Amino acid sequence: MRYAYSTPAIRAAEERAMAEVGDGALMQRAAAGLAAVCGDRLQRRRGRVTGARVLVVTGPGNNGGDGLYAASRLARRGAQVFAWLVTEQVHGAAWRAFERVGGRRLDTEQTLRRIAAGDFDQVIDAGFGIGGRAGLTGDLARIADATRGGPADVVAVDLPSGLDADSARAGETCFPADATVTFGARKPCLLSEPARSLAGAVTLVDIGLPLDPGEAELAQWELPELAAAWPYPGPTSDKYARGVVGIDAGSAHYPGAGLLAVGGAVHAGPGMVRFLGDERAGSIVVQRFPNVVTAAGRCQAYLLGPGWGDRDDARTTIESVLATGLPVVLDADALRHLPQRRLEHALLTPHAGELARLLEVDRDRVEADPRWAVRTAAERTGVTVLLKGATQYVARPGEKLVHTAIPGPAWTAQAGSGDTLAGVCATLLAAGLAPRDAALAGASLQAYTAAQHPGPWPPQELAERFPAVIASLSKERP
Numbered sequence: 001m002r003y004a005y006s007t008p009a010i011r012a013a014e015e016r017a018m019a020e021v022g023d024g025a026l027m028q029r030a031a032a033g034l035a036a037v038c039g040d041r042l043q044r045r046r047g048r049v050t051g052a053r054v055l056v057v058t059g060p061g062n063n064g065g066d067g068l069y070a071a072s073r074l075a076r077r078g079a080q081v082f083a084w085l086v087t088e089q090v091h092g093a094a095w096r097a098f099e100r101v102g103g104r105r106l107d108t109e110q111t112l113r114r115i116a117a118g119d120f121d122q123v124i125d126a127g128f129g130i131g132g133r134a135g136l137t138g139d140l141a142r143i144a145d146a147t148r149g150g151p152a153d154v155v156a157v158d159l160p161s162g163l164d165a166d167s168a169r170a171g172e173t174c175f176p177a178d179a180t181v182t183f184g185a186r187k188p189c190l191l192s193e194p195a196r197s198l199a200g201a202v203t204l205v206d207i208g209l210p211l212d213p214g215e216a217e218l219a220q221w222e223l224p225e226l227a228a229a230w231p232y233p234g235p236t237s238d239k240y241a242r243g244v245v246g247i248d249a250g251s252a253h254y255p256g257a258g259l260l261a262v263g264g265a266v267h268a269g270p271g272m273v274r275f276l277g278d279e280r281a282g283s284i285v286v287q288r289f290p291n292v293v294t295a296a297g298r299c300q301a302y303l304l305g306p307g308w309g310d311r312d313d314a315r316t317t318i319e320s321v322l323a324t325g326l327p328v329v330l331d332a333d334a335l336r337h338l339p340q341r342r343l344e345h346a347l348l349t350p351h352a353g354e355l356a357r358l359l360e361v362d363r364d365r366v367e368a369d370p371r372w373a374v375r376t377a378a379e380r381t382g383v384t385v386l387l388k389g390a391t392q393y394v395a396r397p398g399e400k401l402v403h404t405a406i407p408g409p410a411w412t413a414q415a416g417s418g419d420t421l422a423g424v425c426a427t428l429l430a431a432g433l434a435p436r437d438a439a440l441a442g443a444s445l446q447a448y449t450a451a452q453h454p455g456p457w458p459p460q461e462l463a464e465r466f467p468a469v470i471a472s473l474s475k476e477r478p
């Protein structure tokens with residue numbers, strides 16, 4: 001599990017740590033970790049650190065201090081180090097250390113000229129860290145722009161300047177990095193798209209911050225969580241132990257949605273799938289999946305909504321399934337017909353547009369603050385909500401911590417992926433997983449499979465790769 005902490009929680013932990021060891025010690029730990037990563041990257045790119053030319057883009061606060069101390073360490077290994085100062089204000093002790101090792105200050109024009117000439121092997125972005133605001137202006141924006149796409153390896157200190165540490169947003173101007181060295185704990189921006197992609201490869205350096213996962217803001221699943229949650233059958237499992245899924249998806253207008261949802265469910269390993277939807281969609285489903293049953297009967301979880309279109313009986317169908325008290329995934333068109341009361345046993349799986357409609361806000365508001373949006377929806381509806389998108393967030397009512405699924409490539413962003421995913425989630429509910437785990441495991445399986453098989457696979461073909469991935473995941477089980 002990867003945890004991310006908000007800026008106030010990190011500041012509070014820093015204060016507790018500084019009371020014990022002093023602030024200088026924390027900064028030295030941070031600088032040592034940063035210099036180690038910068039040195040390794042220089043070594044890999046050019047065979048040695050000696051002779052490398054390194055520019056530190058130096059901000060006025062402690063982030064700038066980290067960068068200068070790290071550069072001083074690189075200078076002691078033979079690098080030539082330069083600094084461009086964002087303002088005249090600079091961390092005094094770090095600046096003196098930088099000057100002592102022969103570090104040189106460059107003015108803006110010298111810096112821009114050298115960047116354009118491809119003169120730097122590495123640019124350390126030590127502009128702003130957790131004190132940073134979104135967006136860059138003035139000469140710093142020019143320097144970030146000039147560096148972008150050039151030959152220098154860009155290493156961000158703590159987080160890329162121009163990002164707000166607590167937000168998923170990627171401002172219009174920021175300093176995209178090839179790598180980020182973050183201190184003490186990950187920041188929410190480093191786990192949330194689109195900000196996450198601007199950070200490159202993230203290394204977490206332990207500087208001894210006393211942080212408790214109970215205070216975390218975000219928790220991202222990794223393979224061990226997925227493998228541990230996955231319902232592998234035991235030696236005596238029968239089809240009811242594995243779970244029977246009832247799927248009402250598709251319509252004469254959208255017959256494909258039924259097939260996609262069933263395809264997701266079938267390839268996630270249920271005991272049985274009953275198709276309870278439109279007759280025409282049903283006959284296509286059975287042709288493709290002869291193991292699917294169209295007769296009504298015992299189910300252990302349901303999926304309602306994909307490809308329904310406008311349906312007169314939408315509300316009554318939802319109410320009759322809710323009345324069973326069995327777990328149910330409410331997706332796509334079912335989300336437009338939710339009863340106006342708190343629900344139970346359901347998992348809602350909206351994308352940003354559907355969540356915006358549910359909350360009666362603009363889509364922009366959801367995208368600007370996805371954690372707020374997913375938490376608010378969970379509180380209002382009383383059930384678990386999975387917000388789909390480049391980062392997939394899951395919130396439960398009464399819980400501040402928001403989880404995210406294992407991330408995957410944008411190949412998954414195509415019509416029909418959501419239908420497939422809803423089918424996987426319903427299979428997991430039928431196997432007895434709690435809605436939160438079903439959402440995280442389903443979304444993680446789809447994203448991880450797409451990462452293992454990059455390319456424009458149609459969703460139904462990606463689903464055919466789920467079984468092999470599920471089988472290989474068993475190696476990760478605790």
Ligand SMILES: NC(=O)C1=CN([C@@H]2O[C@H](COP(=O)(O)OP(=O)(O)OC[C@H]3O[C@@H](n4cnc5c(N)ncnc54)[C@H](OP(=O)(O)O)[C@@H]3O)[C@@H](O)[C@H]2O)[C@@H](O)CC1
Pocket residue numbers: 014018023026027030059060061062063064066127128129130131132133134135136137157158162183207
């Ligand atoms: N504390 C510790 O123990 C440790 C801390 N560590 C390090 O300290 C970093 C936090 O340092 P920090 O608090 O000094 O803030 P920092 O991010 O350097 O920003 C400085 C100032 O810049 C300004 N500013 C911000 N954004 C701006 C913008 N877009 N455009 C223009 N100006 C902008 C803003 O000032 P303002 O303008 O608001 O007066 C802000 O206060 C942290 O990320 C980590 O690297 C590590 O060493 C480990 C130990």
Ligand SMILES: Nc1ncnc2c1ncn2[C@@H]1O[C@H](COP(=O)(O)OP(=O)(O)O)[C@@H](O)[C@H]1O
Pocket residue numbers: 332350351387388389390391392408409410411412413414415416417418419420421446
């Ligand atoms: N940029 C992206 N990177 C990775 N996955 C994405 C990205 N954008 C969307 N996804 C995923 O693709 C799927 C699309 O779902 P959805 O929009 O509901 O499709 P549909 O309803 O057309 O089937 C979701 O699982 C979503 O999380």
Ligand SMILES: [K+]
Pocket residue numbers: 063125126127128129156157158159160161
């Ligand atoms: K930075």
